[in-house]
Amino acid sequence: MRAWPIAAAKYLGIALLAVPLLGFAAYSLRFGIRGFGVDLTQETYIYTPDGPFTNAAIFSHMVLGGLIMMLAPLQVIGRLRTNYPRVHRITGRAIVAASLIVALGGLSYIALRGTLAGPLMDAGFALYGGLMLWAAVQTLRFARAGEVDRHGSWALRLLVLVMGSLIYRLHYVIWYILTDGLWSNEQLDGPFDKIQYFAFYLPYLAALEVWIRRRGRHGARSSCAGSVR
Numbered sequence: 001m002r003a004w005p006i007a008a009a010k011y012l013g014i015a016l017l018a019v020p021l022l023g024f025a026a027y028s029l030r031f032g033i034r035g036f037g038v039d040l041t042q043e044t045y046i047y048t049p050d051g052p053f054t055n056a057a058i059f060s061h062m063v064l065g066g067l068i069m070m071l072a073p074l075q076v077i078g079r080l081r082t083n084y085p086r087v088h089r090i091t092g093r094a095i096v097a098a099s100l101i102v103a104l105g106g107l108s109y110i111a112l113r114g115t116l117a118g119p120l121m122d123a124g125f126a127l128y129g130g131l132m133l134w135a136a137v138q139t140l141r142f143a144r145a146g147e148v149d150r151h152g153s154w155a156l157r158l159l160v161l162v163m164g165s166l167i168y169r170l171h172y173v174i175w176y177i178l179t180d181g182l183w184s185n186e187q188l189d190g191p192f193d194k195i196q197y198f199a200f201y202l203p204y205l206a207a208l209e210v211w212i213r214r215r216g217r218h219g220a221r222s223s224c225a226g227s228v229r
């Protein structure tokens with residue numbers, strides 16, 4: 001009897017998350033595709049006039065970033081994994097490859113141009129890119145080794161990092177609604193902006209670590225109980 005309100009809340013939650021996710025992924029895809037075909041010098045500081053490599057790095061990172069943001073959440077749906085393992089494997093490989101390009105594209109842009117706000121923002125985003133590279137490599141490595149639990153944990157870390165880019169924007173939306181942009185400015189170097197350089201991924205990764213460890217302990221306890229029986 002109590003099952004349907006829980007299911008309804010779950011689907012409502014998913015729908016509420018899907019709207020900003022699809023909106024930002026579409027924005028990122030469109031921005032990236034335009035960056036390849038149109039001179040955006042007048043529109044955005046991110047475009048580098050006469051900088052084909054820098055533009056290729058940052059705009060390919062936007063196109064592939066938009067794509068993995070839409071694909072990665074599907075990989076955690078258990079029913080899809082069980083019923084279509086081949087699709088899970090092919091999509092998983094594509095996500096890992098795209099994540100590597102997204103991270104390397106962002107890191108190349110930081111090395112060549114630097115971020116809008118300078119060294120501290122460079123550091124926050126470079127760490128973000130480095131962690132994405134690491135998580136992508138580990139996800140594939142443990143899948144290939146058949147270590148399902150460790151593969152799953154790394155895949156979740158990668159998912160959190162992929163979602164980080166959306167979370168970064170959502171933090172700003174919520175903060176501007178609540179405070180009208182207190183401690184934030186267009187150069188992105190206000191106190192709020194500085195916290196943001198790291199706050200869109202580190203706390204979420206930390207929360208995930210706690211969850212993974214707890215799940216591990218519960219798993220170990222139930223397998224101990226199983227061996228006694």
Ligand code: HEM
Pocket residue numbers: 027028031046061062064065066068069102103104105106107109110114115116117125126128129130132161162163165
């Ligand atoms: C799914 C993942 C990602 C998506 C969808 C994404 C998307 C975008 C978009 C749309 C922009 C343009 C700025 C805007 O309009 O807000 C951007 C900028 C940028 N991204 Fe990403 N990104 C992702 C991951 C990463 C990663 C992992 C790095 C780290 C290396 C990174 C580094 C940057 C940098 C340095 C900029 C320019 C920042 C500035 O100076 O304003 N991105 N990204």
